[in-house]
Amino acid sequence: MRTCAKWAAVFGVISVLSAPAASAAPDLPPITPVLSSYQGCRTASTVDTNDIPWAQAMLRPDRAWQHANGAGVTVAVVDTGVDATSPALAGRVANAGEDCVGHGTFVAGLIAATPRQGGGFTGIAPGARIVAVRATDQAGNATADGVANGIRSAVAGGARVIQVSAAVTGGNGALAAAVRDATAAGAVVIAPASTGDPDKAVPSFPGAYPEVIAVSAIAPNGAPVRASAPEIKVDLAAPGAMMTGIGPRGNGLFVSGGDAVAAAQVSGAAALVLSYRPALSPQDVARRLRDTAYPPPGNAPDPLLGSGVIDPEAALTAEFPTAGGKPPAVPAAVHMPPPVDTTPEVTAAVVATAAAVVIAAVTIAAVIIPRGRKRGWRAAP
Known part of the structure; x- marks a missing residue:
């Protein structure tokens, strides 16, 4: 199964099942690039x-x-x-x-x-x-x-x-x-x-x-x-x-x-x-x-x-060299998930994702560091 979810890209092993789920409400009105022949101008969303x-x-x-x-x-x-x-x-x-x-x-x-x-x-x-x-x-x-x-x-x-x-x-x-x-x-x-x-x-x-x-x-x-x-x-x-x-x-x-x-x-x-x-x-x-x-x-x-x-x-x-070529080969800063916010505004899917990432990070630390080096760039101070 293909995956490029954010945390999977960082850690390399997290399943797509742990990616954030869509929080778009099912009753949000849709917008399409083109109106059909029977549609008038888009009305306001409430x-x-x-x-x-x-x-x-x-x-x-x-x-x-x-x-x-x-x-x-x-x-x-x-x-x-x-x-x-x-x-x-x-x-x-x-x-x-x-x-x-x-x-x-x-x-x-x-x-x-x-x-x-x-x-x-x-x-x-x-x-x-x-x-x-x-x-x-x-x-x-x-x-x-x-x-x-x-x-x-x-x-x-x-x-x-x-x-x-x-x-x-x-x-x-x-x-x-x-x-x-x-x-x-x-x-x-x-x-x-x-x-x-x-x-x-x-x-x-x-x-x-x-x-x-x-x-x-x-x-x-x-x-x-x-x-x-x-x-x-x-x-x-x-x-x-x-x-x-x-x-x-x-x-x-x-x-x-x-x-x-x-x-x-x-x-x-x-x-x-x-x-x-x-x-x-x-x-x-x-x-x-x-x-x-x-x-x-x-x-x-x-x-x-x-x-x-x-x-x-x-x-x-990311700090790139001034001349051509790839970014300098130095260890990259690992992107960790955001802190869990327990307020109602944050969806349960995001909270579950953060928990899965933390568990994965503990068990695969030996994988993260080599992958960071392979990226060949580092974050600027």
Whole structure:
């Protein structure tokens, strides 16, 4: 059984059964990338919860916030637009307006939503600013030319990170050129690796281009959402199933998923990296995200997971050599699970996970240290 759950990646032996279970409430209304022909604009959600989403418990972006929270970095969301009335993004969105579909608002929230009062959902980089770039029609349908124009608008808006959620199944010269120009301008371009249903996934553009960080989704058990990856380029993986987040028309919560949703968390991590290390090039940022990711089984790139699941804190703090090559071969700091919080806001699944990790750590200490050395990087003081 494949697994790249956070604790399994660290200790190498923990079963996927001990990964955090999804805490998304079953009654959260769904958000899809495209509206069906019979749907009107997305209505507000009246559901709220202080539960910590499983993806947040896995990635622990709060550990990186002592170093940087995304402040000073602008992230463009090339999607269906971003709703101007979202409290979680208030005052930090340029070009906000109507988002009929709600997908762009959901993605923007995963990247940069402020922490909710009482705990629960928050974005990866809550200090980042968002530039909303609509690249679809009102129902969420996109074209290669529309996405290309959206990327150029993102660069013109000063974005250092460009999240292209509005992916298409075929590229063209205009889209390829827009990606090249964005990278040359110093922007990190991040997009879903595939589009379509998990069992009918096809390569998506611009994710298929070499300059783009293509992201695939994992489920709460750490396994890839897709069962196969024919001709699909995957650079990194991130949580992308049963994901909790904000939506349009208020402060209620929604649920969504897919590679585009997974890509949003990589965009948030990229914003954290650039907030802490603003002089990095797009290639430097991509390298940090890849080389500090929790590796797939076998410590080799995987067709479904790429270099592995992102680790936001390590991407910021790892000390790399100034010249080319791998990080220095020194013992790595072991990532231990977060302290158990006994308050009702923390789900029982997360508590059970932490307990399983502690037990595993005691019994396999002899395995952890060699694996840490093999990673070849260390956390900065």
